[in-house]
Amino acid sequence: MVKISRYVLVFVAIIGFAIVLPKLYWIAFAQPIKKPFIQYSAVDHDFMIMRTGEDKGFTNTKGETFTREEYEAKLPFMYTRQLLMNQNLPDSLNGVEMDPHQISKYKSNFNLKPEDVNTPRPSLYPLFESQSGRATLEMPEDFFRINWRMEFIDAATNQINEEKSRMFSAVLYNRGFKFPATSINGIPTNLKSCDEGYLIVDSADQLFHVKMIKGKPFVRKVDLPEGLKFKTIQCVDDADKLYYAYLFSEDNHLYGLTQWDYLLERFPVDDVNPDLYEIRIWGNLLNYDVQVLGEGFTRSHIFDRDLNPVNEYAESWPVQSERKEGQIAAALFPAQLSMTDENSEYINFYCKASGSYYWIAVSLFLALVQFMIIRKRNEKPSNQILDLVIVCITGIYGFLAVNFFPNKFFK
């Protein structure tokens, strides 16, 4: 029993060291990775790249360099106000009038990080009044959930509003909603231009648009292609009122759900995986720019407003594990454990195995050192075999752990 307690302690210590040692190593030796900032120039029909660090400057894909003023002049949709101030905004571009109001109306910025998707989601949401007749939205007194029915809970009394719950549940039921909801997606804040309610997926993977108009339920089922399931649905509040939401399917495709006619428009781009990559969708008067940013790469896909492909560009750079400090870490540590992950807000044991085999040499060397320690203490190596095996497998973590909890058992 005592021996078991020692191995339990060794095991727990290995977990602790496998978390703390890599963390300390990266605090000491991590270097920032300078990622290029890529935007599409409708003036040059080329990508403009802003770099920081050693290659600091403004360039394009052909390697030409620009001053800041030249760079901004090639991106009139991004730097509209600066160009207006400098009186440099062109009158028209590609045959389209450059009216500042129109530019502003068609400008949209959407940004989604994996941690926004992989996060605990609340099960209560506020349902705003979509047509209150007021200029600003007001936070409702109650919050809804959709389990075996749609229930509104009044915050002040913490009681269910039966009448409202029955009314909304009945309409959902009559429209073919299969309770409970599996995901509720909206913009749960009153800091938006207007309210469009929620896009709700039911237990049969059907998609419904639900909102409240003058206190009454509005429920509209959205026609989906057979078998289409979504990883995440992100509602947007763009000034052009083109889409209710961007929808990311299980097979990593991107869709936009149009307002009013509920058409599901697919962006012709593959491998848009919101679980792993940061996704940016920038719209302007002429184009959509879908950017996919992963560890060590960025891809930019340009479409016209009808979603026809116009241009694309990709760039990659060495990731941390491929750089010198990453290779040293891979040799020192057989694996790196962490309770957090940059792609998730959930706490868990996240393990990254070493991408190199040098750690085996380091572990064998440490096992040899351990063997010499055992000899020096005049202990029988046969009693210490398990310790040596632990050091061989877990390297520096095991080496520290077996020495922190000495293997001295008396007869």
Place this chain on the structure above:
Amino acid sequence: MWKSVIYKEWLKVRWFAIVYALLGILVVGYLFLKVQHDTTFNQTNNYWYLILFKKLNFYRSLQFIPLAGGLLVAIAQYFPETVNKRIKLTFHLPVNENKILLTMMSFGTAILLAAYLVFTLLFTGIAAFYFPTDIIAPALVSLAPWFLAGFAGYYLLALIVLEPVWKYRFLYVLTAATIIPLYFENGPAAAYQPVNLSLAVLTILLSIALLFSGYRFRKGEM
């Protein structure tokens, strides 16, 4: 004789346990006093909104209370045993030494469990007046690792206090310093959902840790 052993443990920890339980109850009370105050000064729907969408942890004041209890009970229970090496008297009883240590550990665990149960029931009961289960359940998921940290802190401190050699005590403290933060990572409500079970297993494993230093103590390791 087991009754006497348990009675001895009770004599050691009773005042610490009672005062700790009262303090813990006061903290839970304070927590909801603050909820009452905040919902009076903000509207309740806005307060719910902050909890649901702005990561407001209304139960944050409880964070280190379980750990404090674990450390307190460990000190109350094991520190007197190391003064003049009194625990050696216990080891001279005609019963298995590991069994005695495990009984002591189980007693401490039971005391902590009782206190934590009181806190949790009180928390859940009062919370039910203010919030629906949709807010209480994620809060309990977030509270779970803090309570587990209380047990882990108790087991690790018992290990450290019973260790006879100062050098190893220091090394155990270092090890404990790598383990305890695992229970206190920052995250939104219910972020610990995927890992709570693994942490519970880890904590249960730690419960037999004191057998190791107890063994070294009774064998007179120097």
